Amino acid sequence: MKRFLSAAAAAALALSLNTAALAAGGYAGSITINGTALDTSGLPAASAPYTAVPLRSVAESDYGYAAWYPEEGRSFFSLDGNSIYVDCATGAIELNGEAQTGMTASFTQGVTFVPVELLNHLEGYTATVQDSRIAIVTPNGEALTKLARQIIAKIELGASNKPAESELKEYYGLDTARFDEVAAFFPMMISADTIVIGKVKSGEMDAVKKELEAVRARTQQSFEQYLPEPLERAKNGRVVTSGDYVMLIISGDNDTAIQMFRDGVKG
Structure with a gap:
């Protein structure tokens, strides 16, 4: 720890x-x-x-x-x-x-x-x-990591913990073998704020979306007995796609994050 x-x-x-x-x-x-x-x-x-x-x-x-x-x-x-x-x-x-x-x-x-x-x-x-x-x-010079960092800075997302890829499977249930590239940031403190952006391998999108939705659901469950603000954020978290790319966003400004994601992966 x-x-x-x-x-x-x-x-x-x-x-x-x-x-x-x-x-x-x-x-x-x-x-x-x-x-x-x-x-x-x-x-x-x-x-x-x-x-x-x-x-x-x-x-x-x-x-x-x-x-x-x-x-x-x-x-x-x-x-x-x-x-x-x-x-x-x-x-x-x-x-x-x-x-x-x-x-x-x-x-x-x-x-x-x-x-x-x-x-x-x-x-x-x-x-x-x-x-x-x-x-x-x-690793922070990689394209998806840079995009995630830009979104974090823009919407002041409280997600600064960047787990190693091995930890994504162990602690968050995300199978990195389904991705060509993935960048994920989770909260360090008591917060629901989360962002995961990945380029998904052919044929794996449905499975990845289910895994990301499971992350959102577990985050919601962890706040159901207390702290209404992060609970509401987790409830409103979204999994969105653009071509071969996918993003999970739990934040106070999902709309801005989603627009930045879609603009970013076009490039």
Whole structure:
């Protein structure tokens, strides 16, 4: 299970890291994530220029997050379902439950830097270095994921948990083998907000629609005894199609989401 900072601890961590980083400056080189430049102007210099990346900045720029557990002396970073723990005393790195040998993190002015090759161990990520430029490609650069992110931002959808494909079957009953591509986001907190967009394989549309309707029905059932607002949203959730594409949307503005979906998959 993922763990989260208390609001006070999160604020303290953000303040300490951001203040130190802004005061220092000096990160050498450039970083792009899915073709978009990462703002490194406020970061301190890394101990290994051009081959180390500021992990918190990368995570947050790719819809992930960072947390700090002072009682454990460790920091936590989530990148598209990949979990990274860093020991703040030794720099030891743990990725998805496995210790990473031959790689250690470094710390400058409160900023955690990790070797760029760590990103190539993350599922769905690649990172390349050319001269002083680091180019990172992530699953969030895929077309349907980008469309889902655009809808989430436009209608302020409270869905930010992006499960791994293996988790879609285990926890949500969605058989990813029926899709050519699928992007799904579920609520992190007590909310019904959900979006799933997929390109469906030939002959699988009816089965996929049934699975998505089952997700909507289970969401409705989970709120039937309390919280009328998410219950109403779940009741009004819709499964819609456009050609080979399908979307489940549970939100406060389904009409806008559906129009964006249909316009987006045409492209």
